[in-house]
Amino acid sequence: MNEMATKIADGLERAFAMQGFAAPSVEDLRDAAGVSLRTLYKYAPSRDLMIRMALEHRHQRYLGHVFGDQNRSSGQSLDETLDRVANWMQTEASHGCLFHAAVASAPDDQKLRQLLEAHKSEVSQRAAVSAGCDISPNDVMVIIEGLTQAWSLSQDAALTSAKRLARLAEAQSA
Amino acid sequence: MNEMATKIADGLERAFAMQGFAAPSVEDLRDAAGVSLRTLYKYAPSRDLMIRMALEHRHQRYLGHVFGDQNRSSGQSLDETLDRVANWMQTEASHGCLFHAAVASAPDDQKLRQLLEAHKSEVSQRAAVSAGCDISPNDVMVIIEGLTQAWSLSQDAALTSAKRLARLAEAQSA
DNA sequence: GACGAAGTAGAGTGTTCGCTCTACCTGCGC
């Protein structure tokens, strides 16, 4: 991915995160990307592809934020992972999970559904593995999803509950 | 709410649940409601109000499905509540929570955000109370939200995890 | 059987949308 593509993906992600997937027109997206309409369409030949480009970019950024940019893929406790997820919600995702929002905006789009599934399963898989205990990725997914969705409703209380549930689940599977 | 209003709300809810909030045009909504455009606008004078009408209708239907239509507001175990939530997801909400989808489609709409918040807090409140133990509504919210979101990704595995987490949380707060 | 309330069908309106196209500018290798 070259420099121009990164700049465009960055702007698109920001625009969709702020305004949702329905509201921004292609001209809004052009402004957010900071390029001409012609160039935008060169890198993302349709509005649908602009959405996919933004989500792929966000997936990488999310993994970097939650698990660290390095290949340090293990040794992070579930507790710390949940802290980082909450921090992501606070700093980047005040409107909720962008992948769920994308799927909600176009429920029949199979490509989007695939992206959502790949994103969520990679996240829960990595969180479970790096936690180092025998907790099931399914439990991890329910906890992370619960935290992510409940965050916008009750913030710190949601984080506290998610951490308590995680500790209980870990204690049982250890 | 008279008969015509109920019929319209029902059709609107179905249309939004199937197609999301961005895709259906007002003409699609008219067809789903089974009335003329004129009548539709009489009961819901703008597209935004059609969305609100559908969500209020869905809130009532959800409460009825999960907690029973009667005033039997207590005595239902958390385990049974989670079963009913999973059943709702399977039969009615294959595309995920409609309230989150609505907010995602218009992140700046404060009225929609209020509806989401009222819906979620009433659900977790009632689930916690009717469970009869001292479990915190925040824990319940994280578990129900986690189940709701993870359901579309892993179905029964999500239900199993949610139930396990609920049992652990109940055991600790008993 | 006249009347008003409440429904229907469907054409019309101005706007906005996604997308394309033409015309121009700029930096770089040979």
Add this chain to the structure above:
DNA sequence: GCGCAGGTAGAGCGAACACTCTACTTCGTC
């Protein structure tokens, strides 16, 4: 200094959109 790859600005197009309007029908009441 010429050509070209790759960028910019912005007008233009046909379709779709939310919403309104006119004209007609149905039905219950007195």
